[in-house]
Amino acid sequence: MKTRKEKTGFRIPDLSRAAGPISSIVAIAVGLMIGFIILLISNPARALEGFAWIIGGGINSAKDLGNVLYYATPIIMTGLSVAFAFRTSLFNIGASGQFIVGALGAVLVGVKCTFLGSFQWVVGLLAAMVFGAVWALIPGLLKAYNNVNEVISCIMTNYIGMYLVNWIVKSTVYHQLTNRSLPVANEANIPKLGLDKLFPGSSINGGFIIAVLICIFAYILLNKTTFGFELKACGYNRFASRYAGISEKRSIIMAMVISGAMAGIGGGLLYLAGSGKYINVEDVLAPEGFTGISVALLGMSHPIGTLFAGLFIAYITVGGSYMQLAGFVPEIIDIITATVIYFAAFALIMRNLLQRFRLRKGGERT
Amino acid sequence: MEYIIEMRDIVKDFPGIRANDHVTLQVRKGEIHALLGENGAGKSTLMSILFGMYKPDSGSILLRGKEVHISGPRMANELGIGMVHQHFMLVHNFTVLQNIILGVETTQNGFLKMDEARKKVVALSEKYGLKVDPDALISEITVGMQQRVEILKMLYRENDILIFDEPTAVLTPQEIDELMDIMKGLAAEGKSIIFITHKLEEIKRVADRCTVLRMGKCIGTVNVADVTVEELSEMMVGRKVILKVEKQEKEPGRPVLEVRNLTIRDHKSKSRKNKVHNLSLTVREGEIVCIAGVDGNGQSELVQAITGLIPADEGQIILKGEDVTKKSIRYRNTHGLSHIPEDRHKYGLVLDYNLAENLVLMEYFEPRFQSRGFLKQKEITAYAEKLISQFDIRSSEGARTRVRSMSGGNQQKAIAAREISRNPDLLLAVQPTRGLDVGAIEYMHGQIVKARDSGKAVLVVSFELSEVMNLADRILVMYEGEIVANVKPSEVTEKELGLYMAGSKRSEAV
Ligand SMILES: Nc1ncnc2c1ncn2[C@@H]1O[C@H](COP(=O)(O)OP(=O)(O)OP(=O)(O)O)[C@@H](O)[C@H]1O
Numbered sequence A: 001m002k003t004r005k006e007k008t009g010f011r012i013p014d015l016s017r018a019a020g021p022i023s024s025i026v027a028i029a030v031g032l033m034i035g036f037i038i039l040l041i042s043n044p045a046r047a048l049e050g051f052a053w054i055i056g057g058g059i060n061s062a063k064d065l066g067n068v069l070y071y072a073t074p075i076i077m078t079g080l081s082v083a084f085a086f087r088t089s090l091f092n093i094g095a096s097g098q099f100i101v102g103a104l105g106a107v108l109v110g111v112k113c114t115f116l117g118s119f120q121w122v123v124g125l126l127a128a129m130v131f132g133a134v135w136a137l138i139p140g141l142l143k144a145y146n147n148v149n150e151v152i153s154c155i156m157t158n159y160i161g162m163y164l165v166n167w168i169v170k171s172t173v174y175h176q177l178t179n180r181s182l183p184v185a186n187e188a189n190i191p192k193l194g195l196d197k198l199f200p201g202s203s204i205n206g207g208f209i210i211a212v213l214i215c216i217f218a219y220i221l222l223n224k225t226t227f228g229f230e231l232k233a234c235g236y237n238r239f240a241s242r243y244a245g246i247s248e249k250r251s252i253i254m255a256m257v258i259s260g261a262m263a264g265i266g267g268g269l270l271y272l273a274g275s276g277k278y279i280n281v282e283d284v285l286a287p288e289g290f291t292g293i294s295v296a297l298l299g300m301s302h303p304i305g306t307l308f309a310g311l312f313i314a315y316i317t318v319g320g321s322y323m324q325l326a327g328f329v330p331e332i333i334d335i336i337t338a339t340v341i342y343f344a345a346f347a348l349i350m351r352n353l354l355q356r357f358r359l360r361k362g363g364e365r366t
Numbered sequence B: 001m002e003y004i005i006e007m008r009d010i011v012k013d014f015p016g017i018r019a020n021d022h023v024t025l026q027v028r029k030g031e032i033h034a035l036l037g038e039n040g041a042g043k044s045t046l047m048s049i050l051f052g053m054y055k056p057d058s059g060s061i062l063l064r065g066k067e068v069h070i071s072g073p074r075m076a077n078e079l080g081i082g083m084v085h086q087h088f089m090l091v092h093n094f095t096v097l098q099n100i101i102l103g104v105e106t107t108q109n110g111f112l113k114m115d116e117a118r119k120k121v122v123a124l125s126e127k128y129g130l131k132v133d134p135d136a137l138i139s140e141i142t143v144g145m146q147q148r149v150e151i152l153k154m155l156y157r158e159n160d161i162l163i164f165d166e167p168t169a170v171l172t173p174q175e176i177d178e179l180m181d182i183m184k185g186l187a188a189e190g191k192s193i194i195f196i197t198h199k200l201e202e203i204k205r206v207a208d209r210c211t212v213l214r215m216g217k218c219i220g221t222v223n224v225a226d227v228t229v230e231e232l233s234e235m236m237v238g239r240k241v242i243l244k245v246e247k248q249e250k251e252p253g254r255p256v257l258e259v260r261n262l263t264i265r266d267h268k269s270k271s272r273k274n275k276v277h278n279l280s281l282t283v284r285e286g287e288i289v290c291i292a293g294v295d296g297n298g299q300s301e302l303v304q305a306i307t308g309l310i311p312a313d314e315g316q317i318i319l320k321g322e323d324v325t326k327k328s329i330r331y332r333n334t335h336g337l338s339h340i341p342e343d344r345h346k347y348g349l350v351l352d353y354n355l356a357e358n359l360v361l362m363e364y365f366e367p368r369f370q371s372r373g374f375l376k377q378k379e380i381t382a383y384a385e386k387l388i389s390q391f392d393i394r395s396s397e398g399a400r401t402r403v404r405s406m407s408g409g410n411q412q413k414a415i416a417a418r419e420i421s422r423n424p425d426l427l428l429a430v431q432p433t434r435g436l437d438v439g440a441i442e443y444m445h446g447q448i449v450k451a452r453d454s455g456k457a458v459l460v461v462s463f464e465l466s467e468v469m470n471l472a473d474r475i476l477v478m479y480e481g482e483i484v485a486n487v488k489p490s491e492v493t494e495k496e497l498g499l500y501m502a503g504s505k506r507s508e509a510v
């Protein structure tokens, strides 16, 4: 009597496989639609033209495409950071702090350790990874040993991280005139791996490939290894994990550390990109951390999903920059890209909530 | 209008399975109507449809002769339908009173009219003998009382069609008696009751009619007075079921588990009474020891101390001659201990993992399921499929099914299959057959006896006297954290056991 039927209408949504990408695409469509409505309101006559740029700007030229990959790189990493933690039921809202602390590690090595020669960029990235990991270790320890909610400690470490980085930059690698960090040595820049020939004029470099590899690594770690099995089990049900002999504390700490390392690498990848990025000494939290939350949401907290979600958001951003040609001022452009991104994420949150609600109803069963 | 509820020709598909296949259920006003069927037969699904939680794919529901479309639990409530789910739906950090009025609060100028609500609740609880403390937090009261809260919730909403989904699975025999009386009282008042249970004698005791489901199909409806328990179980499983456990006498071997002078203090409430007090016991090879007792007399704490989930305050736990009192849970799990926990949702399963993942939850790190840290997906699936067919675990998509979507009895089967198949030296089973149908109980008891016959030690905690009497080679009765009796089932009657359990008798041989 096993009759496998695909039916529409009300039924418990199948969380597995196909449901993920489809709902992400629907959410993106919703976001785009709302973006279009705002375009219509702000400038009805050229709305269509502007919208066309958002949709098509990212593939306008090889340079644009290269820049899409370049912009995507750091937010893929922060997105992955949030997604990885989320898979283990931790909400790492501290990716912003870990990102900038990681960036600091990279810049310190990039400026100071010129003796490393052609290994300088590698060590720089490793430093970024370690710095980010250590920064996430703090909320991890607090959660594991004192049951402090990670959201609260993450927000704290975001601010502490920002001020700490400002202070260290000022006292070590500071360029007074521009109020930012000194440029890193040439050796510290991530090799271009010929990508600059493929996408001439863009800022792309090997960092994108590194991000892709780390996504794949995260996917394997989560889904194919006993370690990932433990991390997820703890996230889903810590009592059952304890019963199965899994150390809950270790899982929480490791999940945060790995998540932080990813955000830290994100910082390293951006500031060692050789694209003229410096740490500005200003009291602003790194926005990449928060974009990461949208990326993770759009990517359904799936490592490969975040890869595509990061690309999408970068694509919209690059496309949006062309809207000036249709007479839109940069502020409006920012609003519209943000609208697209956040409404897409919002649509997904709503869907997830609904789904959770239904699953609980139908799920907790006798 | 003969029937108060008629569910006609209900069909409900889930991906991979048809849970209800043209089921018809007709309930008369004022009757207790039992719903019987194997694990996964579709009982809970059918009731969830009546309660508005699922929409049927086809079929119709008639309420007092008029067709209705129930869009959700809220509407079901407005139509007078209430449901007690087996896994209760209470808010744990709310009080009893708050839970009862949740969703139907009466307000005045935006303020809750608590006093009125309290009066009504107290009146109801007195009228029906549903003892509750309105100000206690849900997290701090027993399962039995939580259930009374669920019942009061229905009565408070003045529902007159009451659905009970396996209410007795979580209750002690005393509480079951009380519940049966309450149900009879409610029916006598004209309320109509649908009652799901796997215990046939309960059906005989209270139900007027009984509808039997098998594999999603309706087998028929009978007058309970016209059939025997045996006939009912045959209707349900499709074959004769032997409820008596067959086992040979066996001389126990060396001790496998020794608990010496174990004391566990009550760390929560500062009462001086210990949860477990200076308790010693031994379980030997080839022996089934059953711990009987009323829930809450320290059984849970004893079991959790043996498994390492809570530390022992004093005393020792010795497994196969080795002191494991200070050892980790993983150490005990890998050194011969296997455990069917009391709370299957809290401890036993990761509900969002699939069946295969849950079946290897205790062994995923063993070389046969992993190499160099990588899971051997193929071996895991193959092993899962073996257990699924061996223990007849029914689900919609086999090894890939998310455990959350499985029926309660099949979830229990999955845990039991996992723990028994690990081939432990000591099998520690708490309520191993809770929520199982008679066929599955027969099989599970058979497996436990088989383990014992192959020289394993088995320690069972059960609140059900019939299970204890049937299964045990030796019975220990626990009362207020101590063992008050140590007897052979052949030397004791159920009545005597009851006396021990109530603390009014103590045997010398302890
Ligand atoms: N939400 C769901 N998604 C997928 N399958 C489901 C869902 N709910 C139930 N099923 C499947 O439908 C079948 C019937 O389940 P149901 O819970 O109704 O059984 P039951 O008769 O209540 O069994 P038990 O006695 O074990 O509680 C089961 O095979 C179950 O796996």
Ligand SMILES: [Mg+2]
Residues within 6 Å of the ligand: A365, A366, B043, B044, B045, B407, B408, B409
């Ligand atoms: Mg059920």
